[in-house]
Amino acid sequence: MVRYSDDFRRKVIAAARESHEPRSQVARKFGVTPATLNNWLSTFYAENPQELEADNQALRDEHALLLAEQEELRNQLPWLR
Template identity: 80%
Template sequence: MARYSDDFRREVIAAARQSHEPRSHIAQRFGIAPATLNNWLSEFYAENPEELEADHQRLQDEQARLLAEEEELRNQLPWLR
């Protein structure tokens, strides 16, 4: 079983939290199993529930922004409806 440094784990977790890529792509980019990344993220969020809430809020804000942008584009281009 491979042992990864804490710095490496922090780097991978940060990349996963900041990226819009699927977790499997991030895991592949860092050369780890997707299940390992999922375990690390689960542990991270269990130890830092405020970060889970912050990430959730960030994603909700982004979703609202994208929906507003979509609506604006639909209004500009009515033939898309």
């Protein structure tokens, strides 16, 4: 079984949290399995529930922004309705 350093784990977790790429792609980029990355993220969020809420809030904010942009485009191009 491969043992990864704590610094490496933190780097991979940070990359997964900041990236808009699928977790499997982030895992592949760092040479770990998607299951390993999911386990690390689950442990991280269990130990830091405030970070989970912060990430969820950031996603909700981004979603609201995208919906607003979509509505603006629909208003500019009425034939899309």
